Amino acid sequence: MDYHTHSHRGSAIYLDGLRLCPIRTFHYRDGRAGEENSKRKHSILFVADVPHSHLNHLGCFMSLTIAVFIQGIVVLALAPLVTGLVRWFKARLQGRHGAAPWLVYFTLLTTLKKENVISESRSWVFRCVPFVVLGIALFLSLTLPIVFPSGGIPQVDLFVLAGVLALSSVFLVLGGLDAATAFGGMGASREMTIAALIEPTTLITFATFASVAGSSSLQDIFGNGITVISHPALLLSFVALVLIVLAENARYPVDNPATHLELTMVHEAMVLEYSGPYLAMLEYASSIKLTVFLLILGNLVGAGLLTTVVIGSFALALFESTIAKMRFFRMQEYMSIAFFLALAGLILIFII
Known part of the structure; x- marks a missing residue:
């Protein structure tokens, strides 16, 4: 042939x-041999x-996919370490030896291996909450430009971020109410009170950053090099954002993440009935959420990834070691401070 x-x-x-x-x-x-006609x-x-424009779009899509994948791996891997560092720094500052920072990884794995103990009176809402809360945390870790602030991550609006955070709180409240326990109902009531007080402050703070950057996209804010020193108003808004982060992550002085005392519980009261893999999912989601917010604050001050993780964890541990938890009935004072700081920052935008 x-x-x-x-x-x-x-x-x-x-x-x-x-x-x-x-x-x-x-x-x-x-x-074949002997055949006259072949x-x-x-x-x-x-x-x-394929046009060159299509090839460019394909290359951008591949770069976007790789950036999102790498950022997700980095945030998901660092999340338990951030929680462990905060606990370790806090123990050292309080004169205790403290557990190793990487112990959180083993704790999550051990909790995953345990059995779920669920009452027969629980509905599908109770089982759905851990998946929704963890899914929202994964969404934040994949879509916010926190590891690659200059580009490579899709455009995410600040006000979409506020709505997603509110959605996570709503599902946590539903899980606490579905448990039909005194602690769950008490924690759900307190959580909704805090959410109602903090939501206006969150929107005003995000509006200030969007006004300075000319866009409500986090990628535009970080990509344009917007930091707390870019405008005097951003310094006030940054302080308000720090107060919001403490409230959103159930940290001092709003809540004590390590307590199970019924008089002071807020977040822990809603997850008290969860166990096994469901509890591990909720704890992991809390770690991811804390890591995401620390990286957002780090980008706003121009710090790198490792610097943000170490310095941010130490600063949080130092703050929680030097302040007492605020009474719940004084929570409006805390939120009022954050609100007026954010409002003052927004007003300065139009004055200066």
């Missing part, structure tokens, strides 16, 4: 809107004529 090839310049064909160009025709002769067969090879 012998092969001969030659160029073919026939007309192109179109398949689903894609232009296919013939570039080569293969001729081969298939004959059979000729033809096969035309077509290749796609």
Whole structure:
């Protein structure tokens, strides 16, 4: 069997809107000995004529996918370490030896291996809450430009972030109410009170950053190099954002993440009935959420990833070691301070 090839310049064909160009025709002769007439067969090879703009879009899509994947891996891997560092720094500052920072990884794995203990009176809402809360935490870790602030991550609006955070709080409240216990109902009531007080402050703070950057996209804010020193108003808004982060993550002085005392519980009261893998999912979601907020604050002050993780964890531990938990009925004072700081920052935008 012998092969001969030659160029073919026939007309192109179109398949689903894609232009296919013939570039080569293969001729081969298939004959047997003694046959006078040989059979000729033809096969035309077509290749796609892809415009350069399509190739650029494909390259951008691949870069975006890789950036999102790498950021997700980094945040998910660092989240338990951040929680462990905060606990270790706090123990050291309080004169205790403290557990190793990486012990949180083993704690989560141990909790995952335990059995779920769920009452028969629980509905599907109770089982759905851990998946929704963890899914929202994963969404934040994948879509916010916190590891690659200069680009590579999709455009995410600040006000979408506020709505997603509110959605997470709502599902946690539903899980606490569905437990039908005194602690769950008490924690749900307190959580909704805090959420109602902090939501206006969150929107005003985000509006200030959006006004300075000219866009409500986090990628535009970080990509344009907007930091707390870019405008005097951002310094006030940054302090308000720190107070919001403490409240959103159930930290001092709003809540004590390490307590199970019924008089002071807020977040822990809602997850008190969870166990096994469900509890591990909720704890992991809390670690991811704390890590995401620390990285957002770090980007606003121009700090790097490792600097943010170490210095941010130490600063949080130092703050929690030097302040007492605030009484719940004084919570409006705390939220009022954050609100007026955010409002003052927004007003300064139009004055300066």
